[in-house]
Amino acid sequence: DQQVKQNSPSLSVQEGRISILNCDYTNSMFDYFLWYKKYPAEGPTFLISISSIKDKNEDGRFTVFLNKSAKHLSLHIVPSQPGDSAVYFCAARKLTGGGNKLTFGTGTQLKVEL
Amino acid sequence: NAGVMQNPRHLVRRRGQEARLRCSPMKGHSHVYWYRQLPEEGLKFMVYLQKENIIDESGMPKERFSAEFPKEGPSILRIQQVVRGDSAAYFCASSPTKVETQYFGPGTRLLVL
Numbered sequence: 001d002q003q004v005k006q007n008s009p010s011l012s013v014q015e016g017r018i019s020i021l022n023c024d025y026t027n028s029m030f031d032y033f034l035w036y037k038k039y040p041a042e043g044p045t046f047l048i049s050i051s052s053i054k055d056k057n058e059d060g061r062f063t064v065f066l067n068k069s070a071k072h073l074s075l076h077i078v079p080s081q082p083g084d085s086a087v088y089f090c091a092a093r094k095l096t097g098g099g100n101k102l103t104f105g106t107g108t109q110l111k112v113e114l
Numbered sequence: 115n116a117g118v119m120q121n122p123r124h125l126v127r128r129r130g131q132e133a134r135l136r137c138s139p140m141k142g143h144s145h146v147y148w149y150r151q152l153p154e155e156g157l158k159f160m161v162y163l164q165k166e167n168i169i170d171e172s173g174m175p176k177e178r179f180s181a182e183f184p185k186e187g188p189s190i191l192r193i194q195q196v197v198r199g200d201s202a203a204y205f206c207a208s209s210p211t212k213v214e215t216q217y218f219g220p221g222t223r224l225l226v227l
Contacts, residue, residue: 034215043205043218089156099170100212101147104156
């Protein structure tokens with residue numbers, strides 16, 4: 001049962017434009033959501049997070065939006081840069097009874113073209 | 115301030131051998147998590163440990179896999195009698211408290227021949 005889904009395996013965007021990566025979840029008990037970026041042969045790098053009590057969090061070029069009623073979150077990167085090319089993973093946490101374990105989506109490969 | 119360290123980065127084992135993966139958390143972090151990434155998949159939670167305690171091992175296969183985080187030294191993920199299906203990237207993450215962000219190491223890529 002895939003509780004966190006990233007339905008787009010890949011996304012191609014031109015440099016300077018906006019990248020929008022999407023994530024859907026099924027478990028309404030998730031209370032915290034995170035985005036990680038991963039380069040080949042490296043570990044995931046934390047990007048940005050959002051609590052379930054908020055609907056938006058912004059950090060520089062990265063903004064995460066959360067729509068609880070739709071069980072949907074998105075990561076916006078503006079402006080996109082070639083160095084942003086990587087796999088982006090959405091992750092969710094259910095703290096109560098679940099400790100701090102993260103449930104990951106399958107990732108979206110972002111390619112930022114010149 | 116060094117990040118999460120994992121060694122070895124690459125490990126090759128023949129079927130039936132044992133694999134030992136090590137993880138040193140970030141300084142000041144006492145919570146350690148192990149995840150496994152199979153080819154073309156996302157990361158899957160395996161086990162969550164604090165010093166000398168296993169808190170949640172709900173993602174660990176029931177047989178052949180074990181984990182520890184002793185009072186001194188790194189956390190160890192041990193896989194006995196490896197099979198080809200164990201070939202994957204194993205990532206360790208750490209956090210300072212139960213609720214704070216997890217930071218990941220570079221991973222150990224295990225190949226079982």
